[in-house]
Amino acid sequence: MKAVVIFDDILERFSRYGLISSLFGILGLAVMAIVFRWMGQSPMWIDPLVRHLVFLSAFFGGSLATSKNVHIKVDLLTKLVEKSSSKIVHWLHRNIVALFCFIVCLALVKSGWDFYLVEKEFGAPAFLEIHSAYLVGIIPFGMALITLRFLNQLILGIFGGDPREPHRL
Amino acid sequence: MSLIAYSSIFVLALFGAPIFAVMAAFALTAFYFSGTELSAVAVEVYRLASAPTILTIPLFTFAGYVLAESKAPVRLLRLCNAFLGWMPGGVAIVCLFVCAFFTAFTGASGVTIIALGGLLYPILIQEGFSEKFSLGLITTCGSLGLLFPPSLPIILYGIIAKVDIDDLFLAGLFPGIILMVILGAWSMYQSRNNPKKKHEFSAKEMIGSLWEARFELPLPVFVLGGIYGGFVTATEASALSAFYVLIINCFVTKDISPVKDLPKVIVESLTLVGAILLILCCALGMTNYLVDEEIPMKILEAMRTLITNKWLFLLVLNIFLLIVGCLMDIFSAIIVVVPLIIPIAEQFGVNPLHLAIVFLTNLEIGYITPPVGINLFISSFRFNRPVLELYRAAVPFLLLMIVALLIITYIPWFTLFWFNS
Numbered sequence: 001m002k003a004v005v006i007f008d009d010i011l012e013r014f015s016r017y018g019l020i021s022s023l024f025g026i027l028g029l030a031v032m033a034i035v036f037r038w039m040g041q042s043p044m045w046i047d048p049l050v051r052h053l054v055f056l057s058a059f060f061g062g063s064l065a066t067s068k069n070v071h072i073k074v075d076l077l078t079k080l081v082e083k084s085s086s087k088i089v090h091w092l093h094r095n096i097v098a099l100f101c102f103i104v105c106l107a108l109v110k111s112g113w114d115f116y117l118v119e120k121e122f123g124a125p126a127f128l129e130i131h132s133a134y135l136v137g138i139i140p141f142g143m144a145l146i147t148l149r150f151l152n153q154l155i156l157g158i159f160g161g162d163p164r165e166p167h168r169l
Numbered sequence: 170m171s172l173i174a175y176s177s178i179f180v181l182a183l184f185g186a187p188i189f190a191v192m193a194a195f196a197l198t199a200f201y202f203s204g205t206e207l208s209a210v211a212v213e214v215y216r217l218a219s220a221p222t223i224l225t226i227p228l229f230t231f232a233g234y235v236l237a238e239s240k241a242p243v244r245l246l247r248l249c250n251a252f253l254g255w256m257p258g259g260v261a262i263v264c265l266f267v268c269a270f271f272t273a274f275t276g277a278s279g280v281t282i283i284a285l286g287g288l289l290y291p292i293l294i295q296e297g298f299s300e301k302f303s304l305g306l307i308t309t310c311g312s313l314g315l316l317f318p319p320s321l322p323i324i325l326y327g328i329i330a331k332v333d334i335d336d337l338f339l340a341g342l343f344p345g346i347i348l349m350v351i352l353g354a355w356s357m358y359q360s361r362n363n364p365k366k367k368h369e370f371s372a373k374e375m376i377g378s379l380w381e382a383r384f385e386l387p388l389p390v391f392v393l394g395g396i397y398g399g400f401v402t403a404t405e406a407s408a409l410s411a412f413y414v415l416i417i418n419c420f421v422t423k424d425i426s427p428v429k430d431l432p433k434v435i436v437e438s439l440t441l442v443g444a445i446l447l448i449l450c451c452a453l454g455m456t457n458y459l460v461d462e463e464i465p466m467k468i469l470e471a472m473r474t475l476i477t478n479k480w481l482f483l484l485v486l487n488i489f490l491l492i493v494g495c496l497m498d499i500f501s502a503i504i505v506v507v508p509l510i511i512p513i514a515e516q517f518g519v520n521p522l523h524l525a526i527v528f529l530t531n532l533e534i535g536y537i538t539p540p541v542g543i544n545l546f547i548s549s550f551r552f553n554r555p556v557l558e559l560y561r562a563a564v565p566f567l568l569l570m571i572v573a574l575l576i577i578t579y580i581p582w583f584t585l586f587w588f589n590s
Binding site for chain 1: 181182183184185186187188189190191193194197206207208209210211212214215217218219220221223224226227228231401404405407408409411412415432435436439440441442443444445446447448449450451496497498500501
């Protein structure tokens with residue numbers, strides 16, 4: 001289990017640094033765009049680059065939301081499960097939800113990867129000569145990051161107790 | 170087979186599966202059964218990267234979190250107390266103003282109650298307000314500024330409904346003020362037998378507090394003055410606000426250490442943003458499928474037999490949204506429900522801006538509606554009180570908010586004033 005915990009910690013740090021770097025990138029470029037506009041210039045690449053950084057940060061944020069278990073939920077019947085004193089009910093609930101999320105995210109990785117392959121074949125350079133396939137590649141990359149977080153949760157949930165308990169190194 | 174798949178997804182949603190996964194599962198299943206390539210879901214997800222106002226979500230949220238983490242709440246509290254504390258209901262009115270300011274920037278994500286609750290609650294009690302009133306007021310105020318710019322739900326609504334965000338900011342002003350006036354009047358009424366002596370009006374304290382809050386005061390001017398003065402767009406206003414707040418709090422007032430505190434604030438604020446944007450990504454696939462299948466039109470056809478005019482439609486919509494608001498959080502509700510109701514509302518001749526404000530007011534009320542209004546739980550956690558006590562405390566405020574909702578719904582003038590003239 002230690003290997004899973006270490007791996008999850010690496011993903012956590014990667015997501016944190018990715019998120020912090022993205023925010024500084026977004027803020028710096030957005031302010032730069034305003035300054036350029038006031039100077040009568042408008043580089044065409046800033047706006048799409050900023051939007052793609054926001055897009056990337058959504059996945060980093062999603063990865064952290066997964067590890068902190070703070071994803072937005074309806075939670076209507078979760079209270080019933082929480083009231084139950086049976087450990088098996090809690091165990092089943094936690095792991096079924098994690099398994100469901102893992103499968104859905106894996107399907108999204110596949111969906112994103114297929115889109116990436118299509119873009120690689122038929123796409124074209126977008127802004128700053130970056131090929132559109134790399135931009136689209138944010139989806140499989142970001143979803144893979146979240147998928148791995150759910151996989152870790154699932155492994156820790158099944159074999160190593162409640163993954164929502166702090167297990168940071 | 171498809172029925173089993175959809176039912177399973179629905180049950181998992183009720184048992185706490187993340188909304189983004191539920192929506193993605195729905196979209197993947199729908200595309201699978203309709204024989205469409207699954208990569209179509211990724212194509213829909215990628216549409217988020219081309220939304221022009223997407224930048225406003227992380228930047229305004231970040232600015233709000235930085236403010237909440239700094240000493241700005243204390244400074245603004247002193248300012249509002251100096252200007253409004255002498256009025257009947259004094260500190261309760263102050264509470265309304267400070268919370269509205271903060272919620273507008275933090276997007277009613279519970280930060281207001283966490284950041285300001287601990288400051289305001291003892292002052293309210295000290296000033297002679299009952300525990301029940303104080304708890305109810307702070308719980309309600311946690312989502313009070315939701316209709317004021319640059320609130321995150323307004324921006325999200327604009328992106329989903331494809332309504333101009335600048336117009337939405339304007340449309341929410343009067344309805345937001347109505348809510349504050351009604352709650353303010355109730356606070357004054359509650360303080361009528363308050364034995365505590367009113368604050369003395371002090372010009373010296375006013376000037377002192379004004380000077381202390383000199384760095385926070387320009388923020389609404391940046392946002393409103395910048396956008397409506399034609400100097401900046403909503404996106405640029407978000408960038409300037411975030412940049413300004415960062416520089417001021419890290420290097421001028423030094424409330425936030427750039428090394429120790431800032432990474433924590435960034436991670437906290439953008440984790441929330443990430444969770445919202447993921448839902449938005451996955452919802453694009455689902456809503457596109459619903460629109461393609463003409464689901465809103467089918468609902469409309471079914472409704473036409475029972476609902477014959479705009480006003481009846483708005484009444485039914487209010488009841489529906491109040492139920493949605495107390496079951497779902499505001500972000501999921503906007504993403505899931507808005508694409509369904511817009512075409513229907515259009516058919517009944519409801520103005521899109523009026524619809525937006527009615528929608529958001531309903532969901533604002535949903536924050537304090539038992540049994541699962543999120544502010545009730547946040548307050549219960551923050552003040553260490555049983556949630557049932559919070560239910561009782563919130564009921565008078567809930568009724569007052571419903572009165573405000575009826576005014577906003579049936580007198581569209583308040584929303585459309587800026588556009589009629």
